[in-house]
Amino acid sequence: MNDFHPKLRTPICEKLGIDYPIIQTGMGWVSTAKLTAATSATGAIGFLATATQTFAEMKSSVREIQELTGNPFGINVRTDSPDIEERLDWAIKAGINVVSFAQAPKPEMVKKLSDSGIITIPTIAARRHAEKVAEWGVDAVIAQGQEGGGHTGEVPTSVLIPQVTKAIDIPVFAAGGITDGRGLVASLAWGAQGIAMGTRFLLSSESDVPAEIKQAYFNAMVTDTIRTKSIDGVPQRVINSEMVQNLEKNRYLKFPRALTNALKFRQATSTPLSDLFKEALAMRKNQNMTWAQIALAANAPMLTKATMVDGNHKIGIMPTGVGLGVIESAPTVSEIVEEIMKEASQCLSDLSSTEEIE
Ligand SMILES: Cc1cc2nc3c(=O)[nH]c(=O)nc-3n(C[C@H](O)[C@H](O)[C@H](O)COP(=O)(O)O)c2cc1C
Structure with a gap:
């Protein structure tokens, strides 16, 4: 250079x-x-x-x-x-x-x-x-x-x-x-x-973010992001997708499905089950979340993976800064x-x- x-x-x-x-x-x-x-x-x-x-x-x-x-x-x-x-x-x-x-x-x-x-x-x-x-x-x-x-x-x-x-x-x-x-x-x-x-x-x-997901970033404007606690209880900036809007409206994933995904994530990251429960209990105590929210929170990385690695546009958990609105290529x-x-x-x-x- x-x-x-x-x-x-x-x-x-x-x-x-x-x-x-x-x-x-x-x-x-x-x-x-x-x-x-x-x-x-x-x-x-x-x-x-x-x-x-x-x-x-x-x-x-x-x-x-x-x-x-x-x-x-x-x-x-x-x-x-x-x-x-x-x-x-x-x-x-x-x-x-x-x-x-x-x-x-x-x-x-x-x-x-x-x-x-x-x-x-x-x-x-x-x-x-x-x-x-x-x-x-x-x-x-x-x-x-x-x-x-x-x-x-x-x-x-x-x-x-x-x-x-x-x-x-x-x-x-x-x-x-x-x-x-x-x-x-x-x-x-x-x-x-x-x-x-x-x-x-x-x-x-x-x-290596899939092309379809990159396109969703390009389509979004500066005002199309949201700082939300609805994904894992901690403020996170993401594209304000349909999924996120639903989460914001408190329409959480059904508990059994959220739990299944949470357990899958546990396996993928070799987190001991006891640690997952400890984390869930701490979340419940500190953040006043429902059990369905907690299962979702433990599961949040899998939802992000489904979007950012597997290209599942419908899941739509796309972390981003507001700068996406000025990036064109x-x-x-x-x-x-x-x-x-x-x-x-x-x-x-x-x-x-x-x-x-x-
Ligand atoms: C897709 C995505 C995943 C992220 N994952 C992590 C992470 O695993 N660890 C971390 O410390 N920060 C993570 N962050 C935050 C970034 O490291 C960085 O601090 C942030 O993106 C800076 O803001 P900007 O996106 O406006 O440049 C993530 C951000 C994005 C967009």
């Missing part, structure tokens, strides 16, 4: 061993070995989604990435996986460079990884969470505004990023509705050192990264130009 504006080579690039301050985030069922390796090969950094993988799948995906690129990459882990300790021990031995977390990490996890020289980058959605994980010794954070895809907080990106960069001294990646080079420059202006994007990379040619990840760097460089030159604006 070309030479870009020097201001775009922020200090975190050095620390991560990357050329461009751009993260392709971990996306369950979507950021596969293929997408992750392709992103890292561009000089940005990709994260493999392991929260929806068995341990065996995670190992084979990591090996696949290592065969495809020698560049640094990360893994996104589910901190409440029953085998999380084994997974982290394996990641340390396998020479993983960076770990991000699908839920809040625990201080012991951060310590264990940091002591082994692994960079930790949790995602946070509020200033107080950023302060807490910074105290635990994480290396950087992804601060995700509510415009972001998947599970997301409530503070808008334009408010969260300046708030977080003021509050903590470690590098911040801005996330939530960012899709282009101007978004990168805005993020730098807010004090971030780079950007993290999910939806932009989901809509790339290396993403699915170029290669290399084109995406190059275009962002070019646009950001141009934007910085224009802003620092002394020529009068007409």
Whole structure:
């Protein structure tokens, strides 16, 4: 790729061993070995989604990435996986460079990884969470505004990023509705050192999301997403499909079917039955959900898989950021990264130009 504006080579690039301050985030069922390796090969950094993988799948995906690129990459882990300790021990031995977390990490996890020289980058959605994980010794954070895809907080990106960069001294990646080079420059202006994007990379040619589902993303407008608790009890931004509208209206899947699917997911992820029940009981206690809702929540990853992997359009659980409304095509990840760097460089030159604006 070309030479870009020097201001775009922020200090975190050095620390991560990357050329461009751009993260392709971990996306369950979507950021596969293929997408992750392709992103890292561009000089940005990709994260493999392991929260929806068995341990065996995670190992084979990591090996696949290592065969495809020698560049640094990360893994996104589910901190409440029953085998999380084994997974982290394996990641340390396998020479993983960076770990991000699908839920809040625990201080012991951060310590264990940091002591082994692994960079930790949790995602946070509020200033107080950023302060807490910074105290635990994480290396950087992804601060995700509510415009972001998947599970997301409530503070808008334009408010969260300046708030977080003021509050903590470690590098911040801005996330939530960012899709282009101007978004990168805005993020730098807010004090971030780079950007993290999910939806932009989901809509790339290396993403294996079925064409029909990608088309549903292209058809959706900025206003066609919803931040809903109806899928698994935790606010999640998705396309406001018919299925989601039904869930919102409290027309839940019939309990026996929801339970069957929940049990299938348990098998696919080798979650012990006792853990599933523990999770269900905790959900019931903490979130005041009905049993049918709980079965659905435990089942939510399978519904997402049916849509995002199997292309079942009718199921229609499509996590997304609001940025889908301005994305019109699915170029290669290399084109995406190059275009962002070019646009950001141009934007910085224009802003620092002394020529009068007409
Ligand atoms: C399809 C999809 C799946 C996601 N799955 C995960 C996940 O498994 N772990 C995680 O930490 N974040 C997950 N997220 C959130 C993204 O990693 C990222 O933080 C978010 O997409 C950023 O917002 P943007 O989509 O507006 O770029 C997911 C997002 C999407 C769109």
